[in-house]
Amino acid sequence: MGDIVTMKVKEGGGPSSLKCPMLTTTNYTVWAMRIKVLLRVHKVWDVVESEPDHGEKNDMAIALIFQSIPETLNLQVGDLDTAKKVCDAIKSRHMGADRVREARLQMLMAEFDRLRMKDTDTIDDFVGKISEISSKSSALGETIEGTKLVKKFLSSLPRKKYIHIVASLEQVLDLKITSFEDIIGRLKTYEEKVAEEE
Known part of the structure; x- marks a missing residue:
């Protein structure tokens, strides 16, 4: 197909x-x-x-x-x-018609709310999942704002593994104006450094 x-x-x-x-x-x-x-x-x-x-x-x-x-x-x-x-x-x-579109949007938003990064996922894996939901939502006419993506991303990371970097980012950056891409870059850098240490 x-x-x-x-x-x-x-x-x-x-x-x-x-x-x-x-x-x-x-x-x-x-x-x-x-x-x-x-x-x-x-x-x-x-x-x-x-x-x-x-x-x-x-x-x-x-x-x-x-x-x-x-x-x-x-x-x-x-x-x-x-x-x-x-x-x-x-x-x-x-x-589909508006009702179908609304139903799909509701299902997507519920999926977005439930989404959590697994311990076995990489930052790229998790970003892919968030981005997929975001692009499907945009195609249905509902754009997920960057600040919402940033907050969702940071709050969905495994606490044991990422608590220190998340706390640092929340202290140092203004998350209302920090782009999703910037946060991803910082987390990927952190992930690589942790991998080198291990």
Whole structure:
């Protein structure tokens, strides 16, 4: 199901290939991000955003989208005449109505609240889990603020292993303005130093 679609692009020289994953029932969020980049590279994203029927640009956008969706979905959206309508139809099929979206958001937020770093996880493992929930939430229209990510991250670390660095960071930094990336960098540095000591 995770087929890769390869596209050749010639821009001022030799060909380079861009890969976009085939849309499946479970990868809509990532697929949507990648198709947006692919359409931008081909300079046709604007027809998806504004829906003017620019002839060739619209056709190019539809062709690229159709290359990365399953045949059954091609049949469902094949009659639509603009790239925007095609994208909106795909999004509504995968994101669902408002009630479904709200239910998914509630489940994501509950998962976010329950999330704790295991003793066996690395900082990268745990950051990956938080980032995944954050990007899924953004795709559903709810952005988790950086300060909330920082607080969640620090409060979810195993106390035995990280109590000293968390206490130091809380004393030294203003967590309301410190970025999530900055905290991750500091914790990764600490994790590496502890690993060297051990």
